[in-house]
Structure formats: C-alpha cells, structure tokens
Amino acid sequence: MRTILLLLISNVFMTIAWYGHLKHKGIPIWKAILLAWGIAFFEYCLMVPANRMGYASGFSGFQLKMTQEVITLVVFAVFAVLYLKEPFRWNYLVSFGLLLGAVYFMFKK
Incomplete structure (x- = not known):
C-alpha cells in the first residue's frame, strides 16, 4: 500500500x-x-x-510500470478537468477501462 501511495503522490508532482x-x-x-x-x-x-x-515486496518491474501508468492517467484526468478545464469525454473513460483491463492481466498469475 505504501508503494501505491508514494506512486500517487509522486505522480501529482510530475503532472504539475x-x-x-x-x-x-x-x-x-x-x-x-x-x-x-x-x-x-x-x-x-x-x-x-x-x-x-x-520491487522488494514482490512487484515485478512490469507490474510497477503498469501500475504507475494507470495512476498517472488517473491523476492527469483529474488535473485536466479541474485545472486545465478540459472536458472529460466518454472515449477517455473507455480508454481507462481498457487500461485497467491491462493491469488486471498484468497481475494475473
């Protein structure tokens, strides 16, 4: 959980x-x-x-990267809507859903 929290906060900084x-x-x-x-x-x-x-707690490099990418997109979506005042369209939601599917398969044994 610490890994996810740190990735989330780091992505806020990077998006800014x-x-x-x-x-x-x-x-x-x-x-x-x-x-x-x-x-x-x-x-x-x-x-x-x-x-x-x-990595030390068992994530593979691939899993870390895929998790980081999904977090990046979620953070960016919030940033784009709230700060840049860009509309959030339905096709973005579909794209995010497909990425979440990719994460699911990345972690599947």
Missing part, C-alpha cells in the same frame, strides 16, 4: 511539473523548464523509493 505551465503562456520556456525540474526533483524523491519498496 509537466503540465502546470500550460495555462501560463507568458512565462518564457526556460523558466518553465527550470520550474518543472525543481518540481520533478520531489517526484523523484518519492518515485524511486516507491519502486524500490514495491
């Missing part, structure tokens, strides 16, 4: 680092890059331990 600048078009790109690097530092401080703990 990668996409938070999109609403601020007046900021020079070099400033956006430096700010993103600063935010991403905290993401790495959470992501690396999450992957280490997950």
Whole structure:
C-alpha cells in the first residue's frame, strides 16, 4: 500500500511539473523548464523509493510500470478537468477501462 501511495503522490508532482505551465503562456520556456525540474526533483524523491519498496515486496518491474501508468492517467484526468478545464469525454473513460483491463492481466498469475 505504501508503494501505491508514494506512486500517487509522486505522480501529482510530475503532472504539475509537466503540465502546470500550460495555462501560463507568458512565462518564457526556460523558466518553465527550470520550474518543472525543481518540481520533478520531489517526484523523484518519492518515485524511486516507491519502486524500490514495491520491487522488494514482490512487484515485478512490469507490474510497477503498469501500475504507475494507470495512476498517472488517473491523476492527469483529474488535473485536466479541474485545472486545465478540459472536458472529460466518454472515449477517455473507455480508454481507462481498457487500461485497467491491462493491469488486471498484468497481475494475473
């Protein structure tokens, strides 16, 4: 559970680092890059331990990556709707459902 929680928090940081600048078009790109690097530092401080703990507790590398991707998409969906004010369309929901199916098969023995 700690692995999932750390992955979730790290993805919040990374989503802000990668996409938070999109609403601020007046900021020079070099400033956006430096700010993103600063935010991403905290993401790495959470992501690396999450992957280490997950791997040590029995997750495979494939399982860690697939779990991280699904968390990333969920975090991004919330961010896109609430911060970027983008609509959430039905086909996004179907796509997420298919990804959850992929996670199911990834963990199936």
